[in-house]
């Protein structure tokens with residue numbers, strides 16, 4: 001079993017844990033700011049440090065295209081972007097990179113580079129090596145996600161491909177470990193929106209073994225792709241019930257505070273999403289009393305901070321009226337300040353979750369957050 005993850009407190013299915021990687025410890029439940037191309041949007045790595053983010057997620061395939069492995073093999077990602085914490089890497093993200101997608105084959109996923117149109121194939125083996133070379137702390141195995149609305153046959157086809165690729169990934173990972181790699185590898189389970197295939201995929205990925213190596217954690221893949229949140233939660237519940245308790249569980253692409261806390265209640269430990277950034281870019285500010293739209297005219301004369309309960313530098317130094325003005329005049333600073341505050345909010349929110357699990361009052365925090373943040 002993974003010696004890299006320790007569960008410290010539990011409350012129902014929720015838990016506080018510690019994930020040890022080659023770049024330090026990460027307290028879970030954790031939210032990873034997305035830094036797709038080795039850059040967190042509107043923030044620098046110094047900002048990441050000051051908001052207290054101990055881990056981020058980058059995209060290995062995009063980094064392989066630019067700056068390219070000839071750069072990253074000389075200067076691994078931590079040093080390249082000057083981030084000392086843990087770097088997770090996503091592998092191909094067929095989901096997110098849909099516009100680049102050409103086709104799937106038995107061997108892998110075929111992509112077209114958004115930079116110069118060149119064609120590339122990502123195989124399970126290749127992407128593991130890319131992640132290892134660029135210095136990833138926590139890598140993902142290549143998977144195939146069936147879209148929302150897929151029938152059982154399509155779902156099974158994608159699941160079986162995911163399983164074949166998981167096996168190839170783990171075999172390659174075992175070789176790298178043999179050569180001294182300290183990278184961790186998470187398997188991704190699929191299975192669409194049918195309980196039986198979900199369960200089958202979770203069991204398969206959880207128990208897969210190569211040279212007595214298993215996946216260090218499990219990502220619950222193929223969710224939040226258009227389905228209602230209740231369906232998501234049902235699938236999370238089905239998945240976590242099937243997976244080993246002692247493995248960290250990662251729900252990719254979820255960032256709404258209400259969705260996060262409900263997933264935590266169902267046993268999820270790790271999250272990432274562009275949600276706080278996308279909201280901030282549009283003037284939607286997360287506060288201790290719910291989300292506010294800073295562009296509304298009522299803030300023109302409001303000389304109070306974005307959130308009176310926030311101690312980030314934005315709330316300590318600027319007013320709603322000023323940030324309202326920055327948005328109205330389309331100043332780049334508007335987005336920088338709003339993103340900083342929202343990302344800071346997310347890190348404090350995850351601290352509150354960990355504290356609530358420890359104190360046994362997650363339920364109360366959950367009802368408060370769901371009331372403020374649940375989207376209709």
Ligand SMILES: [Zn+2]
Nearest residue numbers: 310312315341
């Ligand atoms: Zn703030």
